[in-house]
Amino acid sequence: MSALSPSLPGGTWALGDLTVTRFGYGAMQLAGPWVMGPPADRDGAIAVLREAVDLGITHIDTSDAYGPRITNRLIREALHPYPESLHIVTKVGARRDEQGGWPTARQPDQLRRQVEENLESLGLEVLDLVNLRLGDAEGPKAGSIAEAFETLVELQREGVIRHLGVSNATAEQVAEAQGIAPIVCVQNMYNLAHRHDDELIDRLAAERIAYVPFFPLGGFSPLQSATLSAVTARLEATPMSVALAWLLHRSPNILLIPGTSSVAHLRENIAGARLSLSDEDLAELDKIGRE
Numbered sequence: 001m002s003a004l005s006p007s008l009p010g011g012t013w014a015l016g017d018l019t020v021t022r023f024g025y026g027a028m029q030l031a032g033p034w035v036m037g038p039p040a041d042r043d044g045a046i047a048v049l050r051e052a053v054d055l056g057i058t059h060i061d062t063s064d065a066y067g068p069r070i071t072n073r074l075i076r077e078a079l080h081p082y083p084e085s086l087h088i089v090t091k092v093g094a095r096r097d098e099q100g101g102w103p104t105a106r107q108p109d110q111l112r113r114q115v116e117e118n119l120e121s122l123g124l125e126v127l128d129l130v131n132l133r134l135g136d137a138e139g140p141k142a143g144s145i146a147e148a149f150e151t152l153v154e155l156q157r158e159g160v161i162r163h164l165g166v167s168n169a170t171a172e173q174v175a176e177a178q179g180i181a182p183i184v185c186v187q188n189m190y191n192l193a194h195r196h197d198d199e200l201i202d203r204l205a206a207e208r209i210a211y212v213p214f215f216p217l218g219g220f221s222p223l224q225s226a227t228l229s230a231v232t233a234r235l236e237a238t239p240m241s242v243a244l245a246w247l248l249h250r251s252p253n254i255l256l257i258p259g260t261s262s263v264a265h266l267r268e269n270i271a272g273a274r275l276s277l278s279d280e281d282l283a284e285l286d287k288i289g290r291e
């Protein structure tokens with residue numbers, strides 16, 4: 001447990017020279033339906049962000065594509081000037097179209113513009129960590145990332161980005177990025193039911209690089225499985241708490257960024273992630289992604 005956040009489950013992790021709580025917060029769900037437009041409950045969104053920081057969370061994940069611009073502006077309004085301990089992680093590489101799609105935007109000039117827009121909307125002079133978002137809404141897509149990643153490395157040298165990561169990436173793209181410059185995290189889809197990255201997580205853990213699963217609770221479709229229901233019933237817990245506690249048990253380099261637009265759910269998730277899982281529970285849960 002960290003001295004900074006004795007009350008948060010999982011303690012802390014070092015993203016390069018930045019210490020963050022392993023229990024973080026994903027801000028995507030603060031925008032309107034399908035991550036477009038303003039939230040129905042603006043005051044509620046501000047309250048969730050303030051509560052996250054009050055509860056000791058020092059890692060918030062966002063993107064200027066959420067809304068677009070809505071989520072970053074809410075973060076700024078709720079929390080600026082930011083506490084020194086708070087680290088906001090953003091991503092570039094996609095924009096939004098009028099239908100709510102996520103077309104890729106990874107040309108050098110597009111990436112530069114997105115970095116500038118994130119700085120502006122968040123009210124920052126330096127971004128602590130920028131993930132290059134790869135693939136598309138369907139998932140990772142193979143192919144070289146050199147030109148796009150090198151653009152972010154240039155921006156890092158220019159001093160507007162502190163640390164780099166990749167998101168929605170194949171294992172080969174992670175290795176390609178590492179061959180160009182150090183990364184401090186990989187943010188991919190992973191949860192109890194989606195275990196494609198098991199090998200990658202173990203490799204990154206050995207290299208002290210964080211793995212940040214997006215959709216830790218299943219994202220837009222909550223996790224459902226007979227095994228999860230059985231373990232949940234035995235432990236008198238909720239599926240969300242089992243899913244989060246399992247991720248914390250899975251590997252020490254896993255950082256949580258569950259999303260919620262509700263203060264009550266945020267508190268519930270922090271309490272739930274503390275759940276202790278026995279070897280028997282873990283063995284049973286391990287079968288889910290392989291059912």
Ligand SMILES: NC(=O)c1ccc[n+]([C@@H]2O[C@H](COP(=O)([O-])OP(=O)(O)OC[C@H]3O[C@@H](n4cnc5c(N)ncnc54)[C@H](OP(=O)(O)O)[C@@H]3O)[C@@H](O)[C@H]2O)c1
Pocket residue numbers: 025026027028029061062091133167168187188213214215216217218219220240257258259260261262264265266268269
């Ligand atoms: N890199 C990428 O391409 C990428 C893609 C997707 C997401 N992300 C990041 O990952 C973060 C997490 O993903 P996510 O928020 O989409 O999915 P998630 O964390 O798996 O699930 C969020 C959903 O779970 C619900 N929920 C949360 N706690 C709950 C509780 N205690 N009881 C009942 N329902 C609960 C939320 O609804 P309520 O609002 O009602 O609580 C929301 O609908 C995002 O915020 C974003 O920062 C990154």
